Amino acid sequence: MSSLEDEAVEQNTVEGLTSSPSSDTDTSTGAIITITIGATVPTGFEHTAAEEVKEKIGSDARISKDRGRIYFPITTDKLFQVHLLCSVDNLFVVVAEFDCYQFKESKEETLKELQELASTLPWTNALEVWRLNRTLKKKKGHRKVGNTTRAKSKAAPSDVAASAEAAPHKLPQETSLADSDTKSVVTPDSETCQQDLEETANDAKVIKFRVTCNRAGDKHSFSSNEAARDFGGAVQEFFQWKADMTKFDIEVLLNIHNEEVVIGIALTEESLHRRNISHFGPTTLRSTLCYGMLRLCKPQESDIILDPMCGTGAIPLEGAIEFGESFYIAGDNNDMAVSRTVNNICHIQKRRAEKGSPSGLPIDTVQWDLSNLPVRTSSVDIIVTDMPFGKRMGSRKKNWDLYPSCLREMARVCRPGSGKAVILTQDKKCFTKAISRMGGLWRKLHTVWVNVGGLHAGVYLLKRTAAMFGQTPEDIYESRGRSDAHMNETDDKESSELQPNV
Incomplete structure (x- = not known):
């Protein structure tokens, strides 16, 4: 993890644009830090979700330009609370975001820039939040120990969703995320803590990942598949991870909406909207x-x-x-x-x-x-x-x-x-x-x-x-209409009864 800390910077400039990192404090000390959480919500209910975040977590949420997403800051000691929100579908921790990213005119230049961007982002804190989130889910029994088959993660709504292509024929040596021993905010007994550290170390020996690109806008020279492929290749080269489209440990999100670009790491494997229904x-x-x-x-x-x-x-x-x-x-x-x-x-x-x-x-x-x-x-x-x-x-x-x-x-x-x-x-x-x-x-x-x-x-x-x-006037009108119809029907019936048989 030391290589991540050497390479990661708090603010990065790409073609004159400043990115916003996911937190303002380094996690190497084990201190509680502030991070930015992104959440996908039902389109149209962004303000409702923001109200719930303010009510339950005490944070002011920002509604994205791309409908169906909100962003809000929290400290890592409140990470478990975001999974209790009722109005959000999927959660992710923000690595960096660009409000006005100036894409190159040609596809080749844009994709090359995305490749270069991967190695300059402040990944460290976001990865530590991913580790903490994984530990919290294990404590709750939401995931089994080991590299089991996981439900395919559902990404945020968008025009197109794509994953990074397969790795080169010769897979590089994976880097263990367990090298950096971060203090967990949750303080269980020492035996449980030791067990979790061992499980995390075992799982982290082979880190598998995929990149999902969600793109919206008609002024892009590239497709979602191309962006996911090239950005994912750069992420793989930087971390020496293994690409896996289904049994992945980490899902890196590349969300592009016109000129807004947000890079994040998913915190949910399955949408939270399925929480109550078993018979559909x-x-x-x-x-x-x-x-x-x-x-x-x-x-x-x-x-x-x-x-x-x-x-x-x-x-x-x-x-x-x-x-x-x-x-x-x-x-x-x-x-x-x-x-x-x-x-x-x-x-x-x-x-x-x-x-x-x-x-x-x-x-x-x-x-x-x-x-x-x-x-x-x-x-x-x-x-x-x-x-x-x-x-x-x-x-x-x-x-x-x-x-x-x-x-x-x-x-x-x-x-x-x-x-x-x-x-x-x-x-x-x-x-x-x-x-x-x-x-x-x-x-x-x-x-x-x-x-x-x-x-x-x-x-x-x-x-x-x-x-x-x-x-109401309509009720009275309909009532009179029904009465008149009934009277006419009665008159017709009586008239027919009085007619002599021929």
Whole structure:
């Protein structure tokens, strides 16, 4: 590791640009240092994620120019806390970042510059954070000892993701990261500490890595594959690591968004959004997106929160875990969906029981008819749901009848004047038309545009107005229409009965 410390510098200049290192203090003394953590979040919920970071960690997060990413400083003694954030998908420690990187016009010059950049970056502190993060995950039992097959790491959303190409035929001698003995912030007993050091030393004998490039922008002369290949080759030559696309220990991230360049090292092997769901359906929402939707409506103690189209129960399950002071009702008209929801709840309860925590969750599951909910009028405080987009579930044609029926039934059960609803849908035209037909029962307060599986969707925050259900002009008009139709039908029936048989 001494070679890293000799080569690494705190600030580097590339073509007149100054990079920001990942920390401001060297780790060779074992002191607590300050680093910059990057996190990918559901697109559109960057501000929600920044609020959570401020609330739980006390750091001010900066939202990236590239949508779906935030950056915030922390000290290494709080590293474990970043894995407890509910609104982030993937985490990485920043090695260096350039706000306005001037790429060369020709591809060859740009790729050569990226190769030269790899050997001048301040890698030392970021690698020490990677080691500390690895140790923390081992203590929690998230990873097995040894070089086992790992789940393929999911990189941040981008136009293209690519990995570094294979190593030369003759693999160089690997450098051990265990040469530098850094004091861990966590202070277990000496036996456990010694065991962790031995495991780390064994794992570090052969360091395997890959480079993932996430690029966005149309003014680049190179592709993501080319950038990952050339930058990865330079990283391999500098550290003498072994390239491995699947069983890697370290994933180096090269994030390029127009003129913004961020180099980092991944801290998560699998996206954190899979934390609660074990039984997936065709349209299961990410837990991170569910958390963002729930934060929009700000659940309060003793609130009754309803998801009338729960699917696999991702929304009410996330709420019951993170906002446990409220009570959740999960319902669906599909028996398979209800079964998946029950299984997911049982999975969480079993996991809690194994950890010795109270296994109960404030949630109940019901199978019902969406247009005729078995719920008292004006008894629900908040409704949070994911409505059918009309693609994988239902159809756009059916939505024109489904949406108005759903919104009216939701208005009936929601408390007038204080009730709220957070609704996710990609069928924006149908939803807007349905809201306009509600007779003032709902009022749109805010819209968050999100990316759901590549689809541009909207998360709508609605306020239930004080208008009483069944007394709006539209209700009276529809009621009269139904009465007139019934009277005409009765008159026709009586007239037919009076006609003589011929």
